[in-house]
Amino acid sequence: MAFKGSPGFTHDQPDQIGILLTNLGTPDAPDSGAVRRYLAEFLADPRIVEMPRWLWRIILHGVILRIRPPKVAHAYASVWREDGSPLLVYTRKQARALQPALENLFQQPVTVAMGMRYGTPSLAAGLNELKAAGARRILVLPLYPQYSATTTASTFDAIADELKTWRWLPELHMLTQYHDHPGYISALCTTIEQFQQQHGIPQKLLFSFHGLPKRYLLAGDPYFCQCHKTARLVAEQLGLADDAWQVTFQSRFGREEWLQPYTDFTLKALPGEGIRHVQVISPGFASDCLETLEEIDMQNREFFLKAGGEHFDYIPALNDRPEHIRFLADLVSEHTGAWQSVPIADAVTREQLAKKEGAGQ
Numbered sequence: 220m221a222f223k224g225s226p227g228f229t230h231d232q233p234d235q236i237g238i239l240l241t242n243l244g245t246p247d248a249p250d251s252g253a254v255r256r257y258l259a260e261f262l263a264d265p266r267i268v269e270m271p272r273w274l275w276r277i278i279l280h281g282v283i284l285r286i287r288p289p290k291v292a293h294a295y296a297s298v299w300r301e302d303g304s305p306l307l308v309y310t311r312k313q314a315r316a317l318q319p320a321l322e323n324l325f326q327q328p329v330t331v332a333m334g335m336r337y338g339t340p341s342l343a344a345g346l347n348e349l350k351a352a353g354a355r356r357i358l359v360l361p362l363y364p365q366y367s368a369t370t371t372a373s374t375f376d377a378i379a380d381e382l383k384t385w386r387w388l389p390e391l392h393m394l395t396q397y398h399d400h401p402g403y404i405s406a407l408c409t410t411i412e413q414f415q416q417q418h419g420i421p422q423k424l425l426f427s428f429h430g431l432p433k434r435y436l437l438a439g440d441p442y443f444c445q446c447h448k449t450a451r452l453v454a455e456q457l458g459l460a461d462d463a464w465q466v467t468f469q470s471r472f473g474r475e476e477w478l479q480p481y482t483d484f485t486l487k488a489l490p491g492e493g494i495r496h497v498q499v500i501s502p503g504f505a506s507d508c509l510e511t512l513e514e515i516d517m518q519n520r521e522f523f524l525k526a527g528g529e530h531f532d533y534i535p536a537l538n539d540r541p542e543h544i545r546f547l548a549d550l551v552s553e554h555t556g557a558w559q560s561v562p563i564a565d566a567v568t569r570e571q572l573a574k575k576e577g578a579g580q
């Protein structure tokens with residue numbers, strides 16, 4: 220087999236630092252065809268659905284990809300923006316804002332690229348963008364605060380698949396979680412406090428995280444515990460009473476039991492317990508997306524109000540809020556310390572080389 224060469228590199232280029240921000244991915248358009256292509260790639264990932272392949276292939280292609288795409292495309296259409304899918308739009312904004320923040324911090328050029336685990340732009344495209352920019356030290360930062368094999372490890376699989384084809388590997392570091400990082404917890408507290416200054420204090424603050432089959436927790440996935448720790452740290456920092464907050468899990472898929480309690484069941488039950496004003500935050504989503512804007516802010520809002528609730532607020536994701544970008548820059552800085560101290564001036568730049576040649580040296 221032939222390994223891909225590295226036309227982006229020559230030996231005289233400085234060893235830049237490159238950051239690859241990654242997220243889950245989203246369809247290219249809010250229509251059935253694009254959603255089917257996206258779901259076919261997403262749901263074929265063995266990290267997402269752990270089931271004998273032959274059986275899953277029959278269910279996926281025989282049932283799910285025939286029934287689900289039109290329904291899900293309709294949901295996407297309800298949150299689609301002029302500039303595209305919210306998940307992609309916000310992740311792109313994060314990458315664009317992070318680059319100057321990091322250059323300011325490091326006082327040296329840094330390239331930030333963005334890639335999606337499923338769909339476009341792919342993780343391979345992001346890695347190749349960094350390579351073309353001369354980045355020989357690459358930090359991969361999946362925007363998943365809580366580790367799960369379904370998301371974080373799956374991102375690693377795709378990074379490894381691409382790097383398997385490279386001849387000259389970069390120095391590589393991949394973050395796997397930041398669920399209890401003080402900067403992340405503080406960014407969440409700031410966004411909650413600012414939101415509450417405008418919307419008031421609810422009777423209950425719900426921390427709603429994307430769910431997983433309970434089987435994955437029992438098999439050792441730390442995701443459930445990390446979600447609980449994130450919520451507890453935020454509640455502690457905000458000084459919330461025990462009955463003023465709760466952790467729930469959303470976005471169930473399929474028939475087996477997922478992590479409990481379920482967000483939708485909880486919101487339907489809360490008015491009966493005398494809770495008329497809730498606020499929901501989804502701290503596991505670094506960027507707003509279908510699962511927050513449609514599932515929480517539309518579907519679950521309706522469940523709560525129909526059950527007798529009076530006031531429902533969704534607190535937006537951290538997205539490109541300044542405190543989020545500052546935190547991400549600090550996080551990257553903490554994990555690239557050694558790289559920052561390796562002077563890139565050690566490598567001879569093109570300009571220096573040209574000068575030397577010009578001077579006949």
Ligand SMILES: C=CC1=C(C)c2cc3[nH]c(cc4nc(cc5[nH]c(cc1n2)c(C)c5CCC(=O)O)C(CCC(=O)O)=C4C)c(C)c3C=C
Pocket residue numbers: 243244245246258267268287291304306363367369370429430431432442470472503504507508509510
């Ligand atoms: C089928 C199993 C699924 C697992 C396990 C799962 C885990 C998981 N997902 C996210 C984050 C996101 N998921 C999103 C959408 C989405 N998730 C699943 C299924 C599983 N997710 C599906 C089928 C879909 C697509 C929509 C649908 O058909 O209902 C999204 C939003 C994407 C977007 O385009 O906006 C995110 C983000 C996490 C964090 C996670 C495990 C921890």
Ligand SMILES: [Fe+2]
Pocket residue numbers: 418530531532
């Ligand atoms: Fe409100």
Ligand SMILES: [Fe+2]
Pocket residue numbers: 429470
């Ligand atoms: Fe999901």
